[in-house]
Amino acid sequence: MEVIxxxxxxxxxxxxxxxxxxxxxxxxxxxxxxxxxxEPPARRFEARVSQTTIELKGNTAPIFEIEVRGxxxxxxxxxxxxxxVHAMDITDGEAKPIFCALDWMQEADxxxxxxxxxxxxxxxxxxxxxxxxxxxxxxxxxxxxxxxGTRRLEFxxxxxxxNPEAKYFFGQRVSGVVLASATVRTxxxxxxxxxxxxxxxxxxxxxxxxxxxxxxxAADGSMDRAEGAVIRAWLGKRVExxxxxxxxxxxxxxxxxxxxxxxxxxxxxxxxxxxxCSELTEISDPAGRYDALELCLHVAAADGRAEEAELxxxxxxxxxxxxxxxxxxxxxxxxxxxxxxxxxxxDDGLLGISGAMSPEEVRKHLNREYRKWxxxxxxxxxxxxxxxxxxxxxxxxxxxxxxx
Amino acid sequence: xxxxxKQWRYRGRTYRPEELSSLILRKLSLDAESQLGKVRDAVIxxxxxxxxxxxxxxxxxxxxxxxxxxxxxxxxxxxxxFYATNHEVNxxxxxxxxxxxxxxxxVMRVAGRDIDIIASEGDRHLGGTDFDRVLAEIVNKKARLExxxxxxxxxxELQKFLNQAEERKRALTTRPNQRVLIQNDSGRAQVSVSRExxxxxxxxxxxxxxxxxxxxxxxARLDPGEISKVLLVGGSSRIPFVQRRLEAIFGFAPVxxxxxxxAVACGAALYxxxxxxxxxxxxxxxxxxxxxxxxxxxxxxxxxxxxxTVSTDEETGRRILxxxxxxxxxxxxxxxxxKTYYTMADGQDVIEVQITQGESKDPxxxxxxxxxxxxxxxxxxxxxxxxxxxSYDKNQRMECSFRDVESGDLMAVELSSLEGALEAETKRKSxxxxxxxxxx
Numbered sequence: 001m002e003v004i005x006x007x008x009x010x011x012x013x014x015x016x017x018x019x020x021x022x023x024x025x026x027x028x029x030x031x032x033x034x035x036x037x038x039e040p041p042a043r044r045f046e047a048r049v050s051q052t053t054i055e056l057k058g059n060t061a062p063i064f065e066i067e068v069r070g071x072x073x074x075x076x077x078x079x080x081x082x083x084x085v086h087a088m089d090i091t092d093g094e095a096k097p098i099f100c101a102l103d104w105m106q107e108a109d110x111x112x113x114x115x116x117x118x119x120x121x122x123x124x125x126x127x128x129x130x131x132x133x134x135x136x137x138x139x140x141x142x143x144x145x146x147x148x149g150t151r152r153l154e155f156x157x158x159x160x161x162x163n164p165e166a167k168y169f170f171g172q173r174v175s176g177v178v179l180a181s182a183t184v185r186t187x188x189x190x191x192x193x194x195x196x197x198x199x200x201x202x203x204x205x206x207x208x209x210x211x212x213x214x215x216x217x218a219a220d221g222s223m224d225r226a227e228g229a230v231i232r233a234w235l236g237k238r239v240e241x242x243x244x245x246x247x248x249x250x251x252x253x254x255x256x257x258x259x260x261x262x263x264x265x266x267x268x269x270x271x272x273x274x275x276x277c278s279e280l281t282e283i284s285d286p287a288g289r290y291d292a293l294e295l296c297l298h299v300a301a302a303d304g305r306a307e308e309a310e311l312x313x314x315x316x317x318x319x320x321x322x323x324x325x326x327x328x329x330x331x332x333x334x335x336x337x338x339x340x341x342x343x344x345x346x347d348d349g350l351l352g353i354s355g356a357m358s359p360e361e362v363r364k365h366l367n368r369e370y371r372k373w374x375x376x377x378x379x380x381x382x383x384x385x386x387x388x389x390x391x392x393x394x395x396x397x398x399x400x401x402x403x404x
Numbered sequence: 405x406x407x408x409x410k411q412w413r414y415r416g417r418t419y420r421p422e423e424l425s426s427l428i429l430r431k432l433s434l435d436a437e438s439q440l441g442k443v444r445d446a447v448i449x450x451x452x453x454x455x456x457x458x459x460x461x462x463x464x465x466x467x468x469x470x471x472x473x474x475x476x477x478x479x480x481x482x483x484x485x486f487y488a489t490n491h492e493v494n495x496x497x498x499x500x501x502x503x504x505x506x507x508x509x510x511v512m513r514v515a516g517r518d519i520d521i522i523a524s525e526g527d528r529h530l531g532g533t534d535f536d537r538v539l540a541e542i543v544n545k546k547a548r549l550e551x552x553x554x555x556x557x558x559x560x561e562l563q564k565f566l567n568q569a570e571e572r573k574r575a576l577t578t579r580p581n582q583r584v585l586i587q588n589d590s591g592r593a594q595v596s597v598s599r600e601x602x603x604x605x606x607x608x609x610x611x612x613x614x615x616x617x618x619x620x621x622x623x624a625r626l627d628p629g630e631i632s633k634v635l636l637v638g639g640s641s642r643i644p645f646v647q648r649r650l651e652a653i654f655g656f657a658p659v660x661x662x663x664x665x666x667a668v669a670c671g672a673a674l675y676x677x678x679x680x681x682x683x684x685x686x687x688x689x690x691x692x693x694x695x696x697x698x699x700x701x702x703x704x705x706x707x708x709x710x711x712x713t714v715s716t717d718e719e720t721g722r723r724i725l726x727x728x729x730x731x732x733x734x735x736x737x738x739x740x741x742x743k744t745y746y747t748m749a750d751g752q753d754v755i756e757v758q759i760t761q762g763e764s765k766d767p768x769x770x771x772x773x774x775x776x777x778x779x780x781x782x783x784x785x786x787x788x789x790x791x792x793x794x795s796y797d798k799n800q801r802m803e804c805s806f807r808d809v810e811s812g813d814l815m816a817v818e819l820s821s822l823e824g825a826l827e828a829e830t831k832r833k834s835x836x837x838x839x840x841x842x843x844x
Contacts, residue, residue: 285720285721286719286720287717287720287721287722290719290720324719327719330766334768363618366615367615367618367619367622368619370612370615370616370619371525371616371619371623371763372763372764374453374525374526374527374616374619375762375763375764375769376764376769377527377528377529378453378454378455378458378528378771379762379769379770379771380457380771380772384769389529392527392612393608395612395615396608396609396611396612396615397608397611399611399614399615400607400608400611
């Protein structure tokens with residue numbers, strides 16, 4: 001239910017913002033009435049953009065405000081027009097798209113930003129907007145730029161025919177008639193991480209995850225076929241969702257290259273796991289870190305035996321990645337059940353007992369563990385019952401060892 | 405009990421636990437009939453920790469034995485009922501029930517004849533038979549050391565020893581040593597087992613019981629110092645080592661004056677009397693009526709009950725399946741809880757109704773005790789409310805309803821341990837197969 005409420009909350013905020021912006025858009029449309037008719041255009045059609053804020057139910061939302069002025073000439077009076085705004089990031093010498101999270105502020109078939117006013121008739125064949133007039137509002141929090149830092153943006157405003165409606169694809173008009181257009185540039189300080197940076201991060205997170213999995217595989221002194229199969233399956237999942245064959249091949253080549261590099265680094269002992277964990281912690285959200293640890297656990301489980309060296313390595317990775325060690329232990333219990341553990345020297349780690357705990361803390365911790373596993377002793381799945389019984393015995397032995 | 409995977413083969417036929425249990429119940433009822441005349445109704449006690457499936461299997465066993473099972477109650481509750489109606493007791497007491505195969509520990513508040521169960525824990529695989537095996541292992545180990553051969557060359561020899569283990573354990577409660585005569589591949593020999601050796605051997609098992617005692621106190625939010633009495637039930641609680649460990653936890657010796665072996669059965673009989681009083685007081689003899697008239701018993705839910713929902717993982721922000729608990733373990737009965745959930749997708753025309761039993765939030769770690777699809781009206785946006793109500797009564801009967809608020813559509817489910825799990829045809833076949841074991 002919590003998720004539903006959270007999502008509902010986010011959706012409501014979008015709806016609120018969207019509704020307000022639509023209302024402002026409608027107000028912008030009515031500004032067409034300020035045109036003066038039957039006069040030849042005095043100036044060229046032009047646009048300007050500024051960063052400002054709007055009030056939304058007591059909250060202040062930052063926006064790009066796009067204003068226009070100048071002449072518009074239509075085939076005839078009463079011709080239905082729309083104002084359409086696109087934007088590109090031109091910082092890096094090429095025009096890169098700007099995406100928008102609001103679906104009604106996107107191009108028809110892409111997530112690119114496209115602000116489009118409602119259709120309205122131009123009262124005169126030759127009209128002119130004499131004063132700067134607001135035509136579009138782009139909520140800054142809803143758009144994604146390619147990168148963070150100082151960015152140069154180019155806004156393009158078209159006055160187009162509403163019937164037939166002008167259509168665009170990746171910012172290029174593919175149908176309809178343009179009656180007037182203007183381009184304006186502005187600079188913005190962008191603190192949010194950009195989508196290109198996100199992509200680079202994802203790639204780097206993949207590399208690090210793969211390197212860590214290879215390091216775990218090599219932790220017991222050997223890297224066997226079963227572990228390789230787990231890593232291949234993990235890579236396979238990453239390409240199976242790609243529909244385009246060419247892109248799929250490209251991605252396969254890239255991932256195979258990553259595997260080869262990771263293998264070489266692991267066998268040469270060149271993997272600095274602490275540094276990798278540190279970087280992963282810096283660039284990845286918790287989900288990405290748990291994904292990496294999950295792959296490591298599956299690699300450790302591949303040969304059906306949980307070697308102490310592998311387990312200690314993974315627990316160390318968890319500490320370095322600053323994830324919840326209780327949660328990691330829960331993952332370990334599922335992927336590497338006690339029946340796979342080799343020997344009993346590992347019981348403290350298996351039970352989550354750390355050297356920093358006092359006997360009283362160990363006692364309380366073991367009682368909690370006992371209750372947890374005792375409730376699983378009645379599970380309908382026989383393998384879970386067996387695992388629970390084994391854990392209960394080990395917990396009891398740990399109590400004798402640690403609690404007077 | 406209640407585990408379909410467990411079956412035994414005997415004379416070419418496979419027997420389920422409930423079928424074997426029914427033979428014991430049948431023998432008991434025949435014994436009772438020899439003293440009391442025809443027995444029709446029965447109250448059967450089960451370990452407090454028995455899950456829904458185990459209780460239903462117990463119900464089946466009663467039916468197969470030809471009994472009308474009027475109630476299935478928890479063993480510690482029965483023991484406390486017996487104790488509270490026969491002794492002057494007030495305050496919070498712990499019932500420590502270490503029997504032949506299972507262990508239960510219960511905390512309850514007793515004020516005169518008012519008995520409120522506060523919390524229960526238990527281990528279905530901890531009891532006297534485990535201690536018997538420890539004793540056998542000690543004997544085996546010593547025999548190897550002293551004779552160079554194991555004490556029990558075959559499973560039959562081991563079973564013979566285990567059949568006598570009870571007596572040997574009893575002897576070790578009063579004597580420091582026990583001599584065991586063995587016949588193995590090296591010939592005849594005597595092996596001596598000391599009380600200390602047995603205590604050392606069973607200490608990991610007793611540690612399990614200690615942890616559950618501490619766990620149940622935690623669950624009841626009580627310190628050992630707040631407990632006024634520890635009541636021992638079950639033959640294995642006679643073991644001095646067990647009693648010393650309890651004294652170490654509570655700071656005082658447990659009560660040993662109760663009839664350890666029969667307290668539960670006596671409590672069940674009293675419970676039966678309480679039921680009869682409610683249903684038809686005229687049938688209850690006047691003496692019993694006056695003895696039970698002021699007894700009030702409040703039970704708790706022995707497990708948590710919930711449903712599977714889609715939730716957001718707080719740490720990763722990902723959507724996950726989670727077991728959302730409506731009735732937590734330890735809730736006083738009767739109780740009822742309602743929660744509202746919401747459909748997830750536009751056009752969602754069905755929800756998967758799942759009723760769970762277990763304390764974990766992880767759906768993999770709980771038992772699904774009921775599962776069914778509930779159709780919903782089509783073509784509606786996401787976010788339609790579904791109201792879920794669980795009501796649990798004193799007789800361990802739970803009613804669950806799933807109501808689509810907008811349409812009023814309702815799916816109601818009644819779960820009761822007073823309904824067995826076996827199909828009628830299976831029961832008929834079982835009864836026929838068990839005929840050959842009938843003792844007339």
